[in-house]
Amino acid sequence: MSSSKRVLRTFDATSMVTGNMIGSGIFLLAGYAAAPVPDGFTLIMAWVGGGIMALLGAFAIAELSTRFPDTGGDFLYLHRVYGPFPAFLYGWMSLVIFETGSIAVLALFSAKYTQQFFPASQALSVPLLASILVLFFSGVHCLKVEVGSRFQSILTVIKILGIFLMVYFLFGGDASSVPVASSSSASDNPFMGFSRALIPIFFAYTGWNVAGYIGGEIKNPRKTLPRALIGGTLITTIIYVIVNLAFLKSVGLEGIQGQEMAPLIALEAVGAGQWTTFLSLLIFISVASSLSITIQTAGARVIQAMGEQGVFFQFTAQTHKKYKTPINAILVQAFWAIVLMFALDIESLVDSATVVMIMFSALSISTLIKVNYAKGGLKGNSDIYKTPFFPLVPVAYIVSAIFVSWGVIQFHLSMGSLLPVWGLGFLVFGSIIYFIWKKWIVNE
Numbered sequence: 001m002s003s004s005k006r007v008l009r010t011f012d013a014t015s016m017v018t019g020n021m022i023g024s025g026i027f028l029l030a031g032y033a034a035a036p037v038p039d040g041f042t043l044i045m046a047w048v049g050g051g052i053m054a055l056l057g058a059f060a061i062a063e064l065s066t067r068f069p070d071t072g073g074d075f076l077y078l079h080r081v082y083g084p085f086p087a088f089l090y091g092w093m094s095l096v097i098f099e100t101g102s103i104a105v106l107a108l109f110s111a112k113y114t115q116q117f118f119p120a121s122q123a124l125s126v127p128l129l130a131s132i133l134v135l136f137f138s139g140v141h142c143l144k145v146e147v148g149s150r151f152q153s154i155l156t157v158i159k160i161l162g163i164f165l166m167v168y169f170l171f172g173g174d175a176s177s178v179p180v181a182s183s184s185s186a187s188d189n190p191f192m193g194f195s196r197a198l199i200p201i202f203f204a205y206t207g208w209n210v211a212g213y214i215g216g217e218i219k220n221p222r223k224t225l226p227r228a229l230i231g232g233t234l235i236t237t238i239i240y241v242i243v244n245l246a247f248l249k250s251v252g253l254e255g256i257q258g259q260e261m262a263p264l265i266a267l268e269a270v271g272a273g274q275w276t277t278f279l280s281l282l283i284f285i286s287v288a289s290s291l292s293i294t295i296q297t298a299g300a301r302v303i304q305a306m307g308e309q310g311v312f313f314q315f316t317a318q319t320h321k322k323y324k325t326p327i328n329a330i331l332v333q334a335f336w337a338i339v340l341m342f343a344l345d346i347e348s349l350v351d352s353a354t355v356v357m358i359m360f361s362a363l364s365i366s367t368l369i370k371v372n373y374a375k376g377g378l379k380g381n382s383d384i385y386k387t388p389f390f391p392l393v394p395v396a397y398i399v400s401a402i403f404v405s406w407g408v409i410q411f412h413l414s415m416g417s418l419l420p421v422w423g424l425g426f427l428v429f430g431s432i433i434y435f436i437w438k439k440w441i442v443n444e
Contacts, residue, residue, distance in 0.1 A: 017208060017232025019156030020293060022163070025204025026243050027283045028109045031259035032200040032350065036193045036411075040248045046194055047244055050201035051237030053404075054208040056397040058233045059387050060365045061208075062226035066385040067371065069225070074364040075302045081367035084311040085434060090364070091306040092430035093356050096336060097423060099299030101353030102206065103337040104344075106291040107134045112260065113284040117277070131338045133291065138334040141296045142320065142327045159289075162282040163239060166263060166275075170246035173270025195407020202404065203354045204240065208233045226385045295330065303329040313437065351412070355405050356423050362401035365394045 037043045064077050075094075079087035094100075107130035114129060115122045121129055208229065247256050251269040256262040263283065264276050304326035307317025320327045340349060369391055387393050412418075 014228040014232045014235075015156040017228050018235050019159065020207030020290065021205055021232070021236045022156070022159055022239060022286070025200075025206070026163070026240055027263055027286065028105075028260070029200035029204050029350070030244060030247060031256045031262040033197045033204070034247075034253055034256050034262075035258040036196040037253070038193065040253045042194060043197065043248070043253060044241060044244060046197040046201055047240050048237070049194075050198055050205050051233065051240065053198075053202065053397065053400045054205040055230065055233050055237070056393050056400065057361060057365060058208050058229040059226075060368050060394045060397060062229045063385050063387045064364075064368050064371075065225045065229070073302070074360065075305050077364050077367045079309055079311070081371055082363075084309070086363065087309070088306060088311040088434045089427065089430055090360050091302045091312060092433070093360060093427060094299055094302050095333065096426050096430070098353040098357040098360070099294065099302070100333055100337040100340055101349050102203075103134060103291065103294050103299065103333070104130070104340040105203075105349050105353070106287055106294060107131070107337065108341055108349075109260070110284065110287045110291055113280055113287060116261075116264075116280040117284050127341045130341050133288070134295070134334050134337055134341075137288075137292045137295045138330050140292070141300075142325050142330055143323050159282070159286050160239065162278075163243060166267070166279060166282075167242055167246045169272040169275060170250040170266055170270055173250065173272055195404050196411045198404045199354045199408050200350050202358060203350050205233075205236065206354075206357065208236070295333070300326055300329040300333050303333065311434075351408060352423050355408055356427075358401045358405055362398045365397050368394050 033046060034043050037046060065073075068076050068080055075087055075090055078090050108126060110133050111121075111126045111129040114133070115126070124132075247262060247266050250266040255265060255269065259265055263279055267273060267276050267279060303312065303316045304319075305317075306312035307314050307329075316329045316332065317326070318328050319325055344352070368387065372390065
């Protein structure tokens with residue numbers, strides 16, 4: 001059981017969910033999401049579909065987080081329901097692909113926007129500048145640095161206001177032709193194109209389950225967690241759809257396809273180029289904030305929890321004697337994120353990280369089905385939030401996850417890419433490490 005104080009209320013937790021999701025994806029991945037789709041309607045439907053998928057997951061996680069209202073999130077659910085091996089694999093893949101991959105993507109984009117806002121930084125390559133940012137934030141989080149939840153809430157409100165200011169300019173301006181080199185990878189197969197678009201979109205929605213990781217600090221979790229998870233996801237979905245409609249109105253689908261700087265391109269198209277410095281600063285703050293939060297929370301904390309629960313090497317659970325931070329887990333995480341930044345491009349990082357993330361999120365949500373039928377739904381326990389339309393909601397999420405993942409695997413195989421095998425290889429390697437650790441380390 002967590003010994004943390006339950007101090008976070010609905011507004012704080014909802015702001016955390018919304019702020020974590022909106023932190024970067026809508027700025028960074030709109031162009032990648034637009035690349036494989038044939039028209040604007042399909043793009044909007046993909047963003048709506050991603051929101052519905054995240055909402056299905058939020059309903060299920062709302063119940064799991066009230067059943068297990070302690071710190072740990074998906075790792076905790078898997079460990080409690082399926083045991084140490086699946087929980088270890090989740091933590092292992094978190095370390096080698098999806099959490100470190102998320103850090104790598106955020107760091108690379110942070111570096112790109114740093115170069116936009118601070119031209120002097122262009123003397124450094126993007127991966128090198130991104131590595132410096134990762135090491136800086138990792139060093140900060142090795143110290144006991146605590147940011148109040150109210151400050152995070154205020155930061156979220158500022159980011160949302162900034163986004164709607166951008167939307168105001170995009171809808172209010174007169175679209176003009178801006179020469180851009182469209183980078184479209186639209187598939188002839190609508191199924192593959194739609195599912196391929198959902199990968200960066202799902203990455204943009206990443207964070208809808210963040211409240212579950214700090215369940216031990218939520219006040220009145222039965223009411224607060226569902227409101228935060230579901231409300232935050234709904235707010236984010238609405239904002240994402242509005243922003244993409246603004247992009248389409250200002251510059252059209254072809255103008256943003258494959259573009260890393262889609263928001264800046266859209267502002268230029270409506271004659272609001274004088275606001276690009278403001279937008280670059282807003283994006284930099286948002287992305288750097290997400291990078292900092294990601295380094296501090298899920299990845300390193302999961303690796304720390306693995307050591308504490310006895311499913312990984314004990315040194316990962318060790319904390320700094322003075323600051324009580326998981327310094328070993330943070331530094332290991334930083335090292336591997338830097339390796340990924342030099343080994344893969346951004347699009348490959350997003351694909352590899354998100355496919356694995358989706359499949360493990362489906363595995364985590366499947367724990368709800370098992371625990372409900374195994375324990376008869378814990379009838380009469382008023383502290384448990386009940387997922388509506390059970391078991392349809394978790395089953396629909398799992399089916400959606402398989403749909404998206406299989407579509408992306410088919411896409412890469414049709415392009416002759418072995419990226420899906422790369423992820424599977426890490427999974428197999430992690431299994432070998434687990435059994436070696438269990439046989440020779442634990443039993444020595």
